[in-house]
Amino acid sequence: MIKAEKIISILRNVPKNKDGAISRKNLDRHILKRGTDLEKLLGFLAKKEYIFHGSKKLYKIIKPQKSHRISGETISAIYATKIPSIAIYYAMISRSTHKIVHGKKFYNKHKNNNKGYIYILRRNDFEKNNDENFLCRKKVEPEFIFECRFDDFYNNLKKEKINWKKAGEIILQNYIHSSAVHNVKHVLKTVRNSSIIAKSVCPEKIDDVKMGALLHDIGRVDDFDRESTHAQKGAAIAYEILAKYFRNAPLDFKKILFAVKYHSRGKISRDPVIGAIWDGDRLDLERVGMKVNPKYLSTKKAKEIMRSRLIEKLKNISS
Ligand SMILES: [Fe+2]
Ligand SMILES: [Fe+2]
Numbered sequence: 001m002i003k004a005e006k007i008i009s010i011l012r013n014v015p016k017n018k019d020g021a022i023s024r025k026n027l028d029r030h031i032l033k034r035g036t037d038l039e040k041l042l043g044f045l046a047k048k049e050y051i052f053h054g055s056k057k058l059y060k061i062i063k064p065q066k067s068h069r070i071s072g073e074t075i076s077a078i079y080a081t082k083i084p085s086i087a088i089y090y091a092m093i094s095r096s097t098h099k100i101v102h103g104k105k106f107y108n109k110h111k112n113n114n115k116g117y118i119y120i121l122r123r124n125d126f127e128k129n130n131d132e133n134f135l136c137r138k139k140v141e142p143e144f145i146f147e148c149r150f151d152d153f154y155n156n157l158k159k160e161k162i163n164w165k166k167a168g169e170i171i172l173q174n175y176i177h178s179s180a181v182h183n184v185k186h187v188l189k190t191v192r193n194s195s196i197i198a199k200s201v202c203p204e205k206i207d208d209v210k211m212g213a214l215l216h217d218i219g220r221v222d223d224f225d226r227e228s229t230h231a232q233k234g235a236a237i238a239y240e241i242l243a244k245y246f247r248n249a250p251l252d253f254k255k256i257l258f259a260v261k262y263h264s265r266g267k268i269s270r271d272p273v274i275g276a277i278w279d280g281d282r283l284d285l286e287r288v289g290m291k292v293n294p295k296y297l298s299t300k301k302a303k304e305i306m307r308s309r310l311i312e313k314l315k316n317i318s319s
Contacts, residue, residue: 004048007031007041011144020060021117021145038118038152042084045120050143051080051134053119054090062119063139077135080121086132086243089253091116091148120144132244160248162207170245171214174237181288182220189287190216193305194280200301202272208252212259212277215241219260235261268298275299 014022014030031041042052053062064076081087119142126134172184191213198209218241219234238260242253252273259269259277269275275298283302285292286309294303 004044007044008048016145019058021058021147024115024147024149027146038146038148039084039088042087042118042120046082046084049123050120051082051123051126052084052087053078053080053121053142054087054092054116054148055119056091056116058117058145061139061141062121064137075135075137077137078121078126078140079129080119080126080134080136081132082123082134083132083243083247085247087118088116088148088152089243091118092150092152114150116148118146118148120146160250162211162246162249162251164210167211167246168214171218171241174218174241175220181223182217186284186287187214187217189284190277190280192280193283193302194276196305197276197279197299197301198273201276201299205252205273207250208256208273209276209280211242211246211251212256212273213280215256216260216263216277216281231261231264266296268296270298272299275302 010030011022014026017023027038027041032038046052055062062078064078066074066076121136121140121142123134125140126136129135172187175184175187191210194209194213195206198206202209215234215238217230217234218237219230219232221230235257239253239257242251242256255271255273256277259274263278263281267278269278279297279299279302282292282296283305292306294306297303297306
């Protein structure tokens with residue numbers, strides 16, 4: 001096995017681009033040979049007191065940025081992780097990756113998104129934020145900057161079957177609020193509705209749909225949220241849960257997080273996974289006495305369910 005020290009000394013001699021980053025081509029040529037992928041390489045570096053920051057943007061020096069912590073507190077800091085796959089995730093996903101085009105309420109596919117950067121940082125420059133996260137309140141110069149690609153993110157997804165009983169326990173205990181209408185019962189109903197829809201519109205993606213439905217209201221603290229901040233906050237919490245407990249599951253993190261983040265804006269989606277999650281939630285609107293408007297349903301299956309519920313109600317009235 002190659003030692004971390006050896007890797008570091010090789011890295012010091014790999015030519016850098018003008019912008020300071022080591023191109024993917026050079027990384028491949030000098031370091032990443034068969035059997036060693038980017039995640040493994042970062043794993044070696046993590047053993048040598050290095051931590052990582054992932055970003056779509058390239059900077060020679062990283063400066064602290066305002067960021068919300070889950071507690072809601074805003075502080076200016078650089079965040080770094082010791083978990084390689086989380087850094088790769090951040091290098092591949094940016095806020096602008098997903099767009100809702102105004103007036104055209106559809107899920108936008110990822111464009112020009114095949115490149116990101118991993119910053120290799122010295123652990124000593126950072127303070128501990130939690131078990132896996134570190135933060136630094138002043139600017140830092142990275143030891144190395146690696147270009148990374150979308151394949152690095154997807155190749156890392158190992159096919160580990162999801163234990164849904166365990167998943168349910170982990171996720172549901174993170175629903176901390178005691179709410180009258182957005183409670184665990186609603187979440188489980190959403191999971192059931194969404195799964196029925198998924199069986200019909202995207203049976204091969206049912207795990208993504210179930211996971212999205214389970215997580216969709218995780219940012220709720222009460223029943224009153226006119227600005228949809230529960231969805232925004234929820235996406236951050238959902239991300240932490242996915243990265244911590246489900247990083248080896250064959251799930252489409254991006255899609256799930258997108259569905260959580262935008263589920264409360266009254267949009268529809270052409271993407272069957274996102275559509276199934278959103279529709280499953282909306283089909284449960286009747287619990288609060290609201291009629292579901294088919295205009296706000298994304299999938300044909302959900303509209304069918306609506307129609308058959310209506311027919312059932314009419315039958316009950318007439319009998
Ligand atoms: Fe919600
Ligand atoms: Fe909901």
